[in-house]
Amino acid sequence: MPTSPSDPAARSGRSAPYDLAVIGAGPAGLAAATTAADLGLSCALLDAGPRPGGQYYRHPAPGLGAAHPERLHHDWPAFARLSARLDAHTREGRIDHLAEHQVWTAERGEVWTLHATLGPAADGRAAVRARAVLLATGAYERQLPFPGWTLPGVVTAGGAQAMLKAGLVLPGRRIVVAGSGPLLLAAASSLVAAGAAVPAVVEATGYLGYARGLGTLAANPAKLAEGARHGAVLLRHGVRLRRNSAVVEVHGTDRVTGVTVARLDADWRPVPGSGRRIDCDAVATGHGLLPQIELATELGAETRRAPDGAVALRVDDGLRTSLPGLWAAGETGGVGGADLAIAEGELAARVIAGRPVPAALKARRRRRRAFAELMAAAHRPGPGWTDWLRADTDVCRCEEVPAGRIREAVEELGAGDARTVKLLTRAGMGWCQGRMCGPAVACLAGDTAPPADSRPLACPVPLGQLAGLAPAADPAD
Template identity: 30%
Template sequence: MSSRPLIVGGGPAGMAAAIELAKHGVASTIVDEASRLGGVLYRGPLRQGVTLDYLGERYRDSMQALHKEFERIRSAVDVRLNTRVVGGEAGNALYALNEQEQVEHFSYEHLLLSAGCHERSVPFPGWTLPGVMMLGGLQLQIKSGVVKPLGRTVIAGTGPLLPLVACQLHRAGAEVAGVYEACSFGRIAKETLALLNKPQLFLDGLSMLGYLKRHGVPMHYGMGVVAVQGQSELQDITLAPYDSNWKADLARQQQVVAETLAVGYGFIPRTQLTQQMDLQHDYHADGYLKPLINEWQQSSQSHIHLAGDIGGLRGGEAAMLSGRIAALSILRQRGAIGDNEAASIRQQYLGKLQSILRFRVGIDSFTERGSAQLALPDADTVICRCEHVTRKEVDTALSQGVQDLISLKMRTRVSMGDCQGKMCVGYCSDRLREHTGKADIGWIRPRFPLDPLPFSAFAAIATTDTLTEEV
């Protein structure tokens, strides 16, 4: 078993944790599936000459400072890039597909999971058509500096990422036909006091809106997607006003011709690994599973810590602070730092977190989803893309008495495809809670491997078996 703390995820939380550990003389190992450290914000711009201006000046400076600090302790960290964790055992072992496409076993005494988040899927008629994509996927194309959407692009959903990506698209030379924010302008305005807890972020938001206005990109509030149409690809988008519960007013719907639709309804923690490792979870009010974490970033197993968006969606700066707090907890457990010293340092980090958390309260309030959005899919709308399960099949299972996710899986095959429910479980759990009136409708434990493995990953195993048989 390795004595080095193992960190899964080389984003802001993982890097900050490794720095905090090294400051107190403890070397660590970082495992990350990307080709370089920095997290999802740094994915894409790998070509020479591509700048990081999409991050915004303030956050770009913060991330560059983190990278410089990390370089100073780089010798104390064993960085394993292009290594994707594909499963774990409860307690002391993980399995990852390494750069040589071989499955590698990682043991640990202390583990920090900072695996981040993924986008929330919202099904509606036509959402599987080519030309309809997630907002984060479109942003990744922009960041690459290689690909941009052809023709007219519409952005719809909720949250501050919408105007940001619209500005990035326009600067890249794409035609942005409009931005449709599901939340009403009045509801956003009510959160001004909370948003002013981070005045620079608030001003950045106003600056983006000013940019869109100057360049003739319309920003619509209280409107969202109803459906999209097209034969082999996207041709038309149907949008309509949303009420406070996000029920679409179909009498006032409108058509917009576009070749690309980017939909962004927020993010949810990547908990597939924490579920498989049998850590304790609870349902968040926004409809997703959230691992239980205490004030030291410890999970239900005290030697396993969680930091960054996997423990709550609070942004990059908060991720760095949570990573440092988790590192302090590991240092305490190893006896590398005293309890009083750790508590004193943690208090400094918590003070910096407070304004971020108050700011996030404002963001979370105006981006809170309305339950009426569940009514968008038609009977033949595909809910589970892997197994091609439609809304009609989900409705039939509910009418036959299904009361939990496991029973729905057995009845319809939702979540049994390659993505193991990343695309469909959110909608299905929302529907079950609506149908049963219960907050807890169970959860589906992901199976090993979490992601498909290439046949080459089993070459070493096959060679070992052959030698054993010959002997």
């Protein structure tokens, strides 16, 4: 069974380092850990969540009594197979599944040391040592603010799915789904299948970007079939798809009561006079995903700019990063979905184990990665979206920094990049550390290529754990 946070072995570590430590138990992490164990490696699988699956395979807690959790996913059999392999390897001692272990920093060396927090208690910490590390931390959603986005009832598209998958609840009864990217169709089809009314899916692009990669589309028929399935569900429920459009304002006082949707030009600027109101009680919004790579960038790993402007880790054909001993699989190398993540997890594990990689696996990874790059280019945000912001629209929710103050920092105080704006306004200095507002702040600052975030702590850590770091770092002491 997965190791619990109260297990003394999880707190003290073990005398011998693991062959491989995998950070993240989503599709890439599960595939990597189970493949590595198949090949004879000792493996630690660390994850911040209480159960495996990550965000993609998020599922209800057993206490909720969900009879058919598979109905909330379009590829549940893949997770069931990975989960069964994980259970078998944990029983046989080849994988230690360290649940609720949130890794906040790593020390490089011939043997790596990963430091994890297990909760708020001063002794709720663990140190895990391994000869190789694979980063499979996934991604988080990109948000572009608009007037009213801080009202109760506005959630991220992935958040709406998480509420449904993990809690079996809906963010509202009549939900507008808005933003850009394939996650919108998946979220909308899940919501209507669960009984919600979705009056519109509001997509900022027109999907014409996919026409530049007809060969890539033809090489990925499963992706086309997946999109067709979501489209069929929406068509059956009478959901209207509004392309080249965006939610430019949310209405309500204590709760969402409606939205204004406007057409966009080629640069994502709202077309004057095109606004139309849609009544609703919730909005699920998002503009794609951003790789979660803070652990690697703090150590100096090289990055690349994805076609949608996101910063991802640079990896070679064997999924090695620029740091010896560190590999990355799945969304950390560029967002591409569960199929790609599983393929990269398997491939990286084989490389780490020194085993040949089957040609079919290499080809599968190339096809899926090519589709990911095409998808990113097709949904890249246009620069004109800032035109739908008012001066009093909060951009940084944590620190309540409005767009007007950021523009003042740029136009009157000379800030020319996101870091300077942050120093002048505190935008990005709150609890989320810029994960919600970072892309928007960079765009308002005219920072077309902001650097990857680098911070010594990848997540909040209690001071008591930092104070006790030295004895916790070496279990032999």
